[in-house]
Amino acid sequence: MEKLKPKLFSVMKNYSKEQFLKDVIAGVIVAIIALPLSIALAIASGVNPERGLYTAIIAGFIISFFGGSRVQIGGPTAAFVIIIYGIVAEFGIDGLIIATIMAGIMMVLLGLFRLGSLIKYIPYTITTGFTAGIAVGIFTGQIKDFMGIEMGAMPAEFVGKISAYSAHISSFNMTTLLIGILALTIMILWPKVNKTIPGSLIAIIATTLIVKFAALNVNTIGSMYGTLSAQFPTFAFPKTNFQMISKLIAPAFTIAILASIESLLSCVVSDGMIGSKHRSNIELVAQGLGNIFSGLFGGIPATGAIARTAANVKNGGRTPIAGMVHALTLLLILLLCMPLAALIPMPALAAILIVVAYNMSGWRECLSLVKKSPKSDLIVFFTTFLMTVFFDLVIAIEAGMVLAALLFMKRMAEVTNVEGWKYIDEDEEDSNDSDSISLKKVPKNTLVYEINGPMFFGAADKFMEIVSDISKDVVIIRMRSVPAMDVSALHSLWNVLRICQKHHIVLIFAHVNEHPMAMLQRSKFDVEVGLENFCPTIDAALERAATIKPYKK
Structure with missing residues (x-):
């Protein structure tokens, strides 16, 4: 039976100074990658920018310390954007914090009862469908800031967003759009120049300097959210009641399932990169603890981030120390440099998330699935995708699982x-x-x-x-x-x-x-x-x- 023992305690037996140096370098580089992403994902989720950093710092450190992977990097990811936005719109920040804590408790229980292996039974068609649907939702959510459209609060649902854009499209800001296009172009072309420094960071620096010194009429984080806090988050338990908890069970369960799927998938990918083997159950416990404390300190849901984990491996990280350094580096940035983040242009953050949505969409996998899969699998895929886009992730996963189960039983009945x-x-x-x-x-x-x-x-x-x-x-x-x-x-x-x-x-x-x-x-x-x-x-x-x-x- 798999051990419930964090990888950190296993790998430290033969730890060397040379590996420590590599882990520190990898951790700092990953922190630089995580900085703009954490801020952008928080804003896209409908919460203040600082909450993205709180999540990357607190959940990131705990996930690395207690996790079952040598190289997993935890933090906020795009998978949660749509569901977080919906929870905040309906229940406010307190509702989001409660849902995050509940999801964390569910994940801890999954790990303690050694149910990590059950995640593999969620069909590929469902994960592909809701991932593509989330990508569409993230993309549509960035049009306002990317084009500088003047409008009120953006609706949570897809149809509402499209209707609002149609009604206000004439108010777009050409300067904002050009800054967004510039940021997008830098991120597309920069990897051909240098693959170590992330293109998102270069895009942020370049567009921030241009907007600041040219005094352009472009919305920034500061103009939208005011002064950003440079203090370590304080512990606070939100006010709640039984009625709110009962309403948040379904969203919390969806967060727990999403976090479990993404974190274990990230572990599998990183195992292949370093020739290791993760411990799925203690990884779920760590992810759960990360989410519990992220919520208690004002953060948002977290999970293993595949792109940041891969960057950690490519830059020499081989132990959980790298993930802990990544979190501590972000903490220093929060305490020393956070006021500068107020200067970042909103269209640059929107461009970052557009690239995230493109990479997340997995359009090549979707095309392959459409071409090669039987009709029953396509029904599950399109149902999950459309439900995610037009309704919400909770309904999408429920409908996808029920439909997949029914079709599976039909196939089994046919072969019996x-x-x-x-x-x-x-x-x-x-x-x-x-x-x-x-x-x-x-x-x-x-x-x-x-x-x-x-x-x-x-x-x-x-x-x-x-x-x-x-x-x-x-x-x-x-x-x-x-x-x-x-x-x-x-x-x-x-x-x-x-x-x-x-x-x-x-x-x-x-x-x-x-x-x-x-x-x-x-x-x-x-x-x-x-x-x-x-x-x-x-x-x-x-x-x-x-x-x-x-x-x-």
Whole structure:
């Protein structure tokens, strides 16, 4: 069983000065990358810029200290933008803090109960669908600041945003738009010049200097949010009540699932980069603790950030020390340089998030999925995508999971079949299967049925075919290809048994696997059928059938 032990305590046994230096350098570089992103993501989420840094500092440090990955970098990510914006719009900052803490508690419980592996059962079509939907939501949310459109509070829902833009598009500011285009161009072209220093930082510096010294009429963080706090956040528990908590359960659960998926996906990606293996359950505990304390200190939801984690690895980070240095570096920036952040132009931050949305959209994966996937998977993908865009993430994930489960059950029902055996001439022997019925002698008073596939409620009606012919004296049910069964299938077997008993037909079972047999034994079905009528092989079942005397009907 996987250990609930943070990676930090394992890797420090052989820690060296050389690796410490590499971790410090990597941590500082990642902090530089995280700085504009944390501020931009906070603003896009509808909260003050400082809250993004609070999250990166507090949650980032805790996730690295207690986490199950050597190189995971935690902090705010784009995945939460839409749901945070919706929570703030409906419940305010206190509601967001409560939801963040609740999500953290859920993640801690997932880890403590060692349920980290369950996240892998969320279908790829759902994660791809809501990720693409989030990207669309982030992009549409940046149009106002990117173009400098003069309008009131921006609606939370997609249709409302589009309607508001249409009504106010004539008020756009050409200077703002040009600054946004300049920032976007720098971020696109800068990686061709230098891949170490992030293009977002260069875009922020360049556009800030231009707007400041040219005295351009462009909104900045300062003009929108006033003076930014340069103090360490204070601990505060929000006012709450049972009614608010009950309403926030669904959003908190969505945050917990999103954070779990993204953090564990980031761990898997980084494992491949450094040849390591993360501990998923303690990682979920760390992510949960990070979110709890992020909320208690005024931050927003956090998770493992794939892009920042990859940057950490590429710059030499190999232990959790790098993530802790990243958090401490951001703390120094908060305490010493935060007032300067007020000069950053809003269109530059919007440009950063447009690039984030583009990278997040995974349009290549979406195209591949559309071209290569069956219709059922496409239904799940488009349902999740459209629900995310037009409604909200909670509804999207719920609808996607329900639809995926229903379609999965439909497919399982289609592959489960009940096949009857009849007497076959010896010339038709199947030499590839020594257990084939064509090589067996079936008594004339006997019918043999083989069930292939899982026995569950989606295919329960098929099992009643077994008693469609009541003229025989013996029915053998072969279950060598049944790996599992549920209570609905068990109920169907009870119905089969009752019909057989009514018509004096002896029911015999051959090769029942461990899981189905355990269910039959718990319900005393085996006793009702007769223990002598459970045979280990089809040969034994046929021999048993041959000894049964015909009943005069």
